[in-house]
Amino acid sequence: MNIEDYKNVWVFIETAQGEVKNVGLELLNQGKKLAEANQEKVIAVVIGKNNDTGVKSAIAYGADGVICVEGDEYQDFSADGYANVMVKLCEKYLPSVILVGATNNGRDLASKVATRLQTGLTADCTDLGVNGDGLIAWTRPALGGNIMATILCAERKPQMGTIRPGVFKKAQPDATRTAEVINEEIKTPTEAIRTKIIEIIKAVGDSGTKIEEAEVIVSGGRGIEKPENFALLKELADVFGGAVGASRVAVDAGWISPLQQVGQTGKTVGPKIYIACGISGAVQHLVGISSSETIIAINTDADAPIFEVADFGVVGDLFEVIPVLIEEFKKIKAS
Known part of the structure; x- marks a missing residue:
């Protein structure tokens, strides 16, 4: 392996039922910054059937180029089929970095690709940077979320990592952008795909x-x-057209669906406003909300750790505070 031959940052654009998942578009924005730091390009990789939406979205959100692979066998995600495509593309184009969303499919894909390419994979990253040697600095929670570890992959390429959805912000889309699109034809034999989707069942509460x-x-x-x-x-x-989340304590108690859990063992989020109600602020939870633009905390304990990261804090009973907030915000909206 001649490491100097590897260049460019690749971003896997995940799609499902024709829709582009946000995480790939988020990673394009950060991937562009990483690529520019090393004077390289950010390249989107789109695999599927009827990829027009994915290709157009990738270009609009900042991709300098797109590699597109289409086929009937790629209509639904399969780790076998998609990994076969990614490995062949990597062997041909030699990317320096591959960014994959830390979704169920993304984790499945990235682990298979890294194994076959005999390179490192840093999972569930919450931050990315470039060190003085041009290597990607992958930051992720470690030791149960009690510390943040920064990992380098100095001796193998491509450098690979999965990154949690919501960690980075999408760029503003520009529908007038243009970029080179390379269409590659890569087939995966039917017998090589060991799993197939029979039916997609919407989870309870997934609405x-x-x-x-x-x-x-x-x-x-x-x-x-x-x-x-x-x-x-x-x-x-x-009132805001927002969503309800929860800490792990509330989920473990069975009070709300695990789909709503925020934190290291739940989902990483990056909303404009995050309102934490009756949440003390364990490190594992704070990891999941670190990308929020504004954090508002409501808690009866003035010494709760959540106040150390909150932009605004209310020391008080949430059952008294929230009704007042609802009333006041409704008045503001009405005016």
């Missing part, structure tokens, strides 16, 4: 605004006391 896509999130923790009280948080979230 409305998803927390990883919401601009406003109202989250509850131990201080909510019982599941019925999440209705109060939903009322506040509805």
